[in-house]
Structure formats: C-alpha cells, structure tokens
Amino acid sequence: MRPLRSIIAGLVASILLSGPVGDVAAAAKAAKARPKPVQSPAKCEMPKFRIVVDVGHTPDSYGALSARNDPEFGFNFRLARLITAKLKSEGFAATRLLVTDGKARPSLFKRVSVANDGRADLFLSVHHDSVPDKLLDTWEFDGAKSYFSDRFSGHSLFVSERNPHFSTSLKLARLIGRQLKEQGLHYASQYSLPVMGRYRRQLLDKDVGVYRYDGLIVLSRTRSAAVLLEAGSIINRDEEMEMNSAERQEMIAGAVAAAVGEFCERR
C-alpha cells in the first residue's frame, strides 16, 4: 500500500505533468517555436511507414493514479504494447513502442527527439484519463483512503493546431474516434464543459470526440502527424475495471490498428 503522502504526491504530479488533465504547466511555454515540417512520403507503404507508439509518462513519473491506486504508466504500457503488436501484425513492420524514463518534463522532450530523429511518419501517445482534483471523491480501497470520480467516463483524442501536420493529425484522430464509436464506446464529453476550468478544450469533432490541445509538447513539437489518445478513465471505478480487462484492451488496440490501416489506404 502506498502511504497517503505518496499518493497525494502522485496525484499532484499527475495533474501537473500528465496528459490533458495535466501538462498544463508545460503547455504554456510549449511549441512557441514551430517545428519545421518533415515531408512525409506521398504514399503510405505499410512496411516502411514509421509509427511511434508512445507510452505516456515514465516509471518514475507515472501520471495519474487510478481509483484503486494503480499508476497510469502501467495501463499505458500494457495498451501501447498491444497496439504496437496489432499494428505490426497488420503489416506496419516499422512500428516501434517508445518507453521513456526519467522525470516528467524532460521525458516529453526525449520523446519528441526520438520521434523526430527517427523521422517518424506518425506519433501516437497512449494515456489513461483522470479528473481535476476538485472533482475527486474519497472512498476506502484496500484499507486506505483513496480517490475516485464516477462522474465522467470514456476515451478522448487530442490534436494540436501547432503541429506541422495538423490536418493529417485531425484526420487520423477522427478515424480512431470513428472506429472506437463503432465498437460501441463513447467519448469523454466533459472537456468542453466549464467545470473543467483550465483543462477545458475546444471540441473539434463532436461526433467522435476529438479535442484541440495546442500546447501539448508531444503533439506540437513532433514533426510528424501526432495524436494523443486518452483510452479511458481510470479514476472512474467501473471504467478502471474495464480498462484492466483483456477484452477492452483488445477492442481498443484493434480499433486503433484499423484506423491506422484506413489512414494509410487513403494517403
């Protein structure tokens, strides 16, 4: 059991440094310098198409804490690994899983460097969602005071208008959102609500749940098209259990791989 102080530290770290409910500190300064676009190949040849599947956060700076006190990093790692395997099995042989270590903020720049140095064609960052602190309720789990919020659930997709391939990124995000919707999954609609405060985002596609988040470093500084997927909420007690299930993980990984396949065909 993690001591409470460590849990709180984890929560604070996740709020400051994670994905859309987080990363705000980094967001303000991010991407002032627009990266130079790299010319992507006109056609997508599956075996040569370089996809980076980024595991959100690091073992040291693990992102959000779930309702049952499991770190987000583990959820991200399991799902990103599955997505990578799925993409490879569908013929995207040049897909790589990116695991980054160290502290949160430097790790964001490391990810961008790896993607840009490796001349990635596509960057997909995998995360799991939480809620702002003020929305947290408390419960007892495993004998310890723990935090949850059952108010919101669902996945969401984020793209940055500062990315040099914004419209391509948006296209891919929409395809992923469409595939997830076809699996009967719903998106997290709260990001457009006032209750989200500084985490509030512009909804670019209200049908499949794509939001605009310009400041995210991994989206704005990558020279390839880039999408961040919040696969589901792990602070929601029911959804956390679903995100832990092999069925849900397979469903999401399959949906992402199908979307990337479609994306490639259309280029």
Ligand SMILES: [Zn+2]
């Ligand atoms: Zn995250």
